[in-house]
């Protein structure tokens with residue numbers, strides 16, 4: 001059914017970011033048979049606060065800061081989404097990003113509605129003490145407006161914020177609500193010592209790896225592009241060696257046996273068809289201040305040209321809008337893994353699809369961060385580290401099984417073999433093991449769901465991902481008995 005509501009926002013223009021997200025939504029909704037009223041409800045932004053507050057600068061002057069928090073969908077509570085500190089944050093942007101969070105959470109079965117917060121500042125212009133005052137005051141305002149809480153709305157880091165800001169938020173929340181036993185779960189992305197979970201830092205990159213690996217596991221899909229199944233041996237170019245790009249590249253290389261042939265950063269790009277050692281490149285950049293002149297690699301002065309290098313998999317992991325109608329026809333990669341948010345423009349998307357390139361959409365592929373945030377929230381609510389109750393038991397159990405097998409076999413293992421088997425097999429899962437395993441399962445399962453929709457409906461992966469989200473959110477409403 002084609003939705004009849006126009007792709008406009010309550011507060012934005014028909015050309016704004018929120019309207020763009022709604023256009024993607026509408027394209028997917030056209031392949032479903034949900035009632036227009038349900039589609040309208042899913043698309044709508046359920047709640048938004050906009051406020052201003054004064055903060056005292058270190059020099060004694062006063063700045064008035066504008067801030068927002070949008071809760072896009074209350075079909076599941078709490079809502080969840082990052083807080084960004086950026087000078088151009090606006091109401092349209094937070095609504096759009098909150099909507100994407102709703103769809104992202106639904107796609108990977110993380111039981112949250114979507115939200116996003118924004119504080120209109122250039123964080124680099126403020127001292128740490130000033131940022132702390134801003135963060136605490138922002139949190140105070142969210143508490144007063146009931147836009148934060150373990151069962152209400154749970155922020156996380158985004159552009160311009162990190163674990164330090166999350167620790168300030170948690171501390172402010174705890175001070176103001178000192179009878180809330182679950183205060184730790186009011187925010188995720190905290191330092192491990194403050195209730196954070198192991199594996200959160202690398203979660204988005206690790207999720208990108210699992211998603212691309214799952215795509216490569218389908219021999220039929222790979223055959224269509226003239227590729228062999230599997231991640232091993234695939235040549236990869238990565239744009240951006242930050243949090244997401246670095247971890248994606250490192251894990252693809254170390255765990256997937258992929259060959260990282262190109263890396264692009266702000267200062268330029270490097271290419272070596274025989275493969276670059278990711279950690280060595282990071283070390284080279286740390287010592288020389290640049291990835292350029294890496295031993296054995298060819299320099300590419302214009303960084304964006306790296307997107308056009310010959311490779312099987314291209315992973316833009318830096319900025320939005322880097323693949324456009326200008327460079328789409330020069331892209332040689334067969335698979336594009338959208339690690340960054342919105343790296344491919346709508347026109348480029350169409351051009352690439354017409355050439356048979358497999359685009360793995362951002363709304364699915366970079367969901368590793370929110371997935372592991374969910375594990376952090378669960379850890380905080382259970383007040384126990386994942387694996388704490390079972391690790392030693394699993395270890396002993398595996399040892400008992402190995403010893404029993406040894407006793408049952410006519411020819412006993414020699415002691416050395418038995419000890420080495422116990423060492424290799426007889427261990428219990430650590431928190432990191434459990435987080436990685438949960439993330440792997442989540443990414444693989446969601447990919448397979450989206451792929452089935454793609455095959456059934458004859459659509460691209462992005463549309464299929466949105467269809468998956470719409471169907472799941474519509475089902476939540478139906479299960480609540482709110483809609484038929």
Ligand code: NAD
Pocket residue numbers: 204239240241242243244245264265266303304317318319320339340341366367369
């Ligand atoms: P980051 O700041 O850690 O890394 C970005 C890297 O890109 C930096 O090293 C920067 O120098 C580099 N870069 C900037 N401009 C470039 C250019 N023109 N060419 C090449 N490199 C350039 O950021 P991040 O957290 O890794 O996020 C990257 C992208 O992934 C963003 O789009 C972000 O929204 C998205 N994302 C991040 C997360 C997360 O958990 N961090 C989750 C979901 C989506």
